[in-house]
Amino acid sequence: MGWIDVAAAEAVFQQANLDYHQLKQQALSPEFKAVALNSQANLTLKNQLVMAKSHNVVAQLTGSESPNEYIVIGAHWDHFGAIETETGTKIFNGAVDNASGTAATLEIARIMAKMHQNKPFKRSIVFVNFTAEETGLIGSEQFARGNIIPTKQMVALLNIDGMNVLEGTDYILQYGKGLSEMEDYLVQAAKAQGRSVKMDPRPQNGLFFRSDHFSLAKQGVPSLLFMSLGDTDPDYIAHRYHKESDIYFPEWSLGGVKQDIELIVDIATQLANNGDWPKWKAESDFKTRRLQDRP
Incomplete structure (x- = not known):
């Protein structure tokens, strides 16, 4: 993967006698056709590989009747750490993305214990705080190998990737549509709170495929993603997401955190006691993989 910033993109387009912002606007139309830059570039990349060791953090409440069937609740505890720049050290705290999810996992564990x-x-x-999500879902990929718990014994994963740290809402976001029966659990739990389900307002970002639950979905485990980044606070994406300004603010009400924690506990409690194995609805590699383990 690679990125260039907006200023660099503007310069590349300008050298090709094209206007980046004008073409970006035109690209919103279904009739838009790709425009050739007719440019060439020679790039020299200076890269350094650094080996690092990190850990997933896993805890378990053992079931009384079916201890080898598991409901997994998780979040990722990593962010970008400290980065050295020409102007000094920048510390990326990741307060929302995803210290809020890590804290929520701990609180859910306390409640359910x-x-x-x-x-x-x-x-x-099972409660899991995954490592190395930001560097390619590495921690969850490791967990999905099944060395600790075979994925065929995982009933479902409830994955938190950023909480609503502001006031509660009358809706909950759903990522993906018609994928699995976990969506039905989401609708029921939201309804019990007097809330509705609202579809992902930015499906073009493909968030279902960009967080830790994707690692488990590839092994057939049905999942729900809980992510509120930028939905209740549009300024977050523009000015704090993946930046050093993603810090804690004392004025946060945390009403949305409380609301979603209660919803997640509701779903997890149902699955922990009802014996259900939620199925994939849509024909997909996820469904095919699950059927290998649970025909």
């Missing part, structure tokens, strides 16, 4: 003490879940609940 207390529930488990009072009345044990029939199935096991």
Whole structure:
């Protein structure tokens, strides 16, 4: 993967006597046809490989009746760390993306552990904070190899990739449509809260294929993605997403976090006790893979 910033893109187009912003606007039309730059470039890349060691963090509540069937709840704990620049060190805290998800996973674990003490879940609940999501879903890919838990024994994954740290909403976002029966659980749990389900407002970004649940989906595990980046706070994507300004603000109400935690606990509790194995709806490689494990 590679990126160039807007200024560099503008310069490339200008050298080809083209207007980047004008063509970007024209590209919104279905009738748009690709325009050749008629340009050539010689690039020299200076690259350094650094080997690093990191860890997924995994915890489990063991089920009372079907301990080898697992509901997985996860988020990714990594971000971009500290980056050295010409002007000094930049620290990327990743407060929303995804310290909010990591904190939510811990809170869900606390809530469900207390529930488990009072009345044990029939199935096991596994909590995972994945590493190296930002560098290519590496942690979840490792987990999806099944060395700790075989994927054929995973009932579903509830994956958090950024919480709504502002006020609660009357809807929940759904990523992907008609993919699996997990969407039905989302509708039911949202309805119980007096909320509706709203489709991903930016499907062109392909977010279903860009977070840790994708690693498990490739192994056939039905999943839900919980992501509120930029939906309740449009300024977030423009000025804080993947930037050093993604920091904690004391004025956050966290009403949306509470709301979604309660929804996730609801879905996880149902699956932990009802014996259901949610199925893939759409014909896909995900469905084919699941049928290999669960015909």
